[in-house]
Amino acid sequence: MHWPEHGAMPNELARRLGTSVPQDILDFSVNTNPFGPPDSFRELWPSWMEAAFYYPHPQGEDVRKAIAEAAGVRKEEVLAGNGGSEIIFLLARLYKDKTVLLIEPSFAEYRTALEANEARIKTIMAQEENQWQPSLHDFLGALSSVDAVFFSHPNNPTGVSYGEELLRQMFQACHDRDIDIVCDEAFYDFTVNHRHLLSWRHTFPTLIIIRSMTKMFSIPGLRAGYLIASPDKVRQAEKLMPAWSVNNIAGCAIKQAFKEQSFTDASVNMIATERERMKTKLEELGFVISPATVNYYLLREDPAKDLLPLITFLSEKGIHVRHTYNFSGLNGSYIRMAVKKNEENNRLLAALQGWKER
Ligand SMILES: Cc1ncc(COP(=O)(O)O)c(C=O)c1O
Structure with a gap:
């Protein structure tokens, strides 16, 4: 069984990990605008x-x-x-x-x-x-x-x-x-x-x-x-x-x-606020975060290590993230995470805190 080639493939990821896909899955592997569509x-x-x-x-x-x-x-x-x-x-x-x-x-x-x-x-x-x-x-x-x-x-x-x-x-x-x-x-x-x-x-x-x-x-x-x-x-x-x-x-x-400028502007602002908040919180937890300018970022442990155990831990909590086994140079030591809405990001933070405290 191979890793799914893209994000947003929850069934394939769960099959790879041997976990189940809950109804209320939070899929951080999807990097579309969490506030969309307009x-x-x-x-x-x-x-x-x-x-x-x-x-x-x-x-x-x-x-x-x-x-x-x-x-x-x-x-x-x-x-x-x-x-x-x-x-x-x-x-x-x-x-x-x-x-x-x-x-x-x-x-x-x-x-x-x-x-x-x-x-x-x-x-x-x-x-x-x-x-x-x-x-x-x-x-x-x-x-x-x-x-x-x-x-x-x-x-x-x-x-x-x-x-x-x-x-x-x-x-x-x-x-x-x-x-x-x-x-x-x-x-x-x-x-x-x-x-x-x-x-x-x-x-x-x-x-x-x-x-x-x-x-x-x-x-x-x-x-x-x-x-x-x-x-x-x-x-x-x-x-x-x-x-x-x-x-x-x-x-x-x-x-x-093209008529949705105010939707786009509001999305950019809300995502920028959440991205910076997440970066601060995740760095406090000891993770290393890429200096992203958009609606997703890379996360790794410090020092870097293979993140299969973390991906599995999160999946068991109903949270999916994007593995990086098929990105040259990243080889699974990073995960890519979308910036979502405040309460969803908080669920991710709580899960990652649980990971650090386990
Ligand atoms: C950098 C980049 N370019 C293009 C695409 C493809 O986008 P589309 O859905 O328009 O085919 C993606 C999708 O993930 C992407 O990440």
């Missing part, structure tokens, strides 16, 4: 259902227009897809038989998608000693014969955002060598002030941004994401995309999401 989504849902009875536009023209308007870019720079993961797989096809650099630890789907397309993969590892920032020295040293760099920013699983000057130097180095920069911003909207790199695309035209509606709007079952890149790159990717990839209900949700 109320309007539930209110509008019945009217969106009607749209399922008609074909969407084959290339999602109306959705692309809405995304372009919201992001302040041209429609030709946008491609909408069936979740960020479809965009990742689509892009990976552009690098078939080419060489791609990954900054690890990172979202496992980059490797899966690139391997499926027989891309050659190089990696550099961001280190905890360096606050999980990649080393510029390692990055520059790894760029020879590379065609593209794939990375998540903020990073999944560490939750860390990289320094602006570091990013600028990394991007400049890619620009000088005509290397594509694939920057997955699935969680950018959880950062305070929505720090993103979209505005850098004029300076660095090989920049390709991936975004997801899944996380902020808590709609993992709908599948909605998009890509923003140069019109040329969008045309290349579009040729590989199946027709009708964005279903009409997802299209309705995407358009409504």
Whole structure:
């Protein structure tokens, strides 16, 4: 029996651990917004259902227009897809038989998608000693014969955002060598002030941004994401995309999401407050926590050790967390935890206190 590949797979995790899944399970392995979806989504849902009875536009023209308007870019720079993961797989096809650099630890789907397309993969590892920032020295040293760099920013699983000057130097180095920069911003909207790199695309035209509606709007079952890149790159990717990839209900949700600024702002503030509170409390309990800027963080024991016993202990208390056995460089010594609502975080704190006192 293998570890589940992703979070939000409670039955598989329980089977792996030999525990049961209670009715009121608290699943901290899911890193969607605990305050979502916005109320309007539930209110509008019945009217969106009607749209399922008609074909969407084959290339999602109306959705692309809405995304372009919201992001302040041209429609030709946008491609909408069936979740960020479809965009990742689509892009990976552009690098078939080419060489791609990954900054690890990172979202496992980059490797899966690139391997499926027989891309050659190089990696550099961001280190905890360096606050999980990649080393510029390692990055520059790894760029020879590379065609593209794939990375998540903020990073999944560490939750860390990289320094602006570091990013600028990394991007400049890619620009000088005509290397594509694939920057997955699935969680950018959880950062305070929505720090993103979209505005850098004029300076660095090989920049390709991936975004997801899944996380902020808590709609993992709908599948909605998009890509923003140069019109040329969008045309290349579009040729590989199946027709009708964005279903009409997802299209309705995407358009409504762009009207939900106050929901997003309130979510970011509440999550930031809880994240900082949890960090303080967990450090008081003796855990080491990553300096995350989003709605999840990494936790480890001090000194680091394999966390299977802790994962099992929490599972027996009805709390699931994200193991890190399939994140390069983490190898199960860390767990990734979502930031949830106050009372849920308190249940987690009580369980972790029990772990320390056992
Ligand atoms: C960094 C990152 N990118 C993309 C995705 C995929 O998101 P979507 O649900 O839009 O396919 C995930 C999902 O966990 C993710 O963590």
